[in-house]
Amino acid sequence: MKEYKLKKGFSPDIDRIEECLKETLPSEVRRDGKKLVTSYGIITTITVWIEGKKLAVDTVSDTSIKDDNLILDSNKRFRDFLLKATGYTAKERLKQAKKEVTE
DSSP: OOOEOOTTTTTOOOHHHHHHOOOSOOOOOOOEEEEEEEEEETEEEEEEEEEEEEEEEEEEEEETTTOOHHHHHHHHHHHHHHHHHHSOOHHHHHEEEEEEEHH
């Protein structure tokens, strides 16, 4: 499980997060209580929920798939989802993760 900070102006609203999921991952999104669950490509399960004021994401990937195009597409769409949901680019999220480790 990984937690992501939300940029100022990006509300911790599960309905908004659901729209981001639907826009970036063309698959069925179902609600499981306060969590959203879907899958796409090599990612067999993506579970998303709001933890405090952060976006919590848990993923399970199928490591037996060796199709490079599918792997790249899955990763790109997942990063696109995180950008739309949090407002931070992959580079900014990496910088934040490094900062949290040093604190």
